[in-house]
Amino acid sequence: MMGEFIIYYRGKIIGGIYDNRFLLKAVDSAKEYLPNHRYELPYEGAKKMLLIEELDNKEFLAGLLNAMYDDLPAPKPKRKK
DSSP: OOOSEEEEETTEEEEEEETTEEEEOOOHHHHHHOTTOOEEOSSTTSOOEEEEOOOSOHHHHHHHHHHHHTTSOOOOOOOOO
16 A cells, blocks of 8 residues: 655655655665664555654755665656557
8 A cells, every 4th residue: 555645856756754754765875874774664565665754954854865866766657548
């Protein structure tokens, strides 16, 4: 089952909000940016994601998302109907 909200950054999916938790994809650059990272499951059967608890620090979040951007997969092209 999908989470409550999927979060995009510059057109790429970075994570989501699941049960009032902000979780990001566990790409290498995010793990390096967060040396003491903690994993959580967004829902049963899903891949582990990084729990982000420092939500009030805009500089931290902007740096983290910019660091992650190149490691995130490109969006899939939309199918023509």
